[in-house]
Amino acid sequence: MSDAVKPTWPRWALFFAGAAALSAIPFGLAFSHALKGAAMLVAMGVWFVAYMAYVFVGSSRLKAGRIGPAMRRYRRRLAGAMLAYCVALMGSLALLRGGALTGPLLWIVAAAPAIPILGVLVVMGLYLKEEPDEFERAVHVEAMLWGLGVVLALTTVWGFLSNAQVVPAPPLFLVFPLFCLAWGVSQPLIRRRYQ
């Protein structure tokens, strides 16, 4: 039997090109001012769900047969957390828009979108705990360290730049997506080293 692996990078490239095109939609909507207020919020909600569906279905087809039970559970939990995030974010933005909230309620509503994101951290931890394949685990841990390294490097440089008022203060809510991006990008590079 052959152990040759068909090159999958052209299909991955197509997948990422599609994801990049989908990512451009919210910027297009925001800059064109085509939609306003509640319509914009609903459009962003629809876009978010469509984007998630594209990423989950696309990656599961590309990884066909290579998704173990622990990874499947991780992906299901992640999808749930991301949907909860979408709902919490839209609800929070809608409630904050009125500007009528004060005191502890304002704090809770403002921080609500962070709760599902903290859930994602728990989901990541559960995956590492449940993954039976030690090599997979090692790749993920190493990729997380790269994610952490990228986040620390960028935010430290940005922090000093903003101290000197060369650039505005870093948007801290973007630290987590940056970590996820660096984690995801480093994975294929780490795997290549073991081939």
Added chain:
Amino acid sequence: MKNRLKVLRAERDWSQADLADKLQVSRQTINALETGKYDPSLPLAFRIARLFEQPIEAIFQDEA
């Protein structure tokens, strides 16, 4: 660490996927082990040794 996994597997006419199934790991793990770039944990090394019915040091060679 150098190892004889590829030879042992070829002797039994198993594919990487067959060996992966028998050891309950992913095919990528077998690939990383065979290239010698990933060293297995002690429990996995024992599982491999039991599967091929050979002592660990007959499968893995420490270059020191």
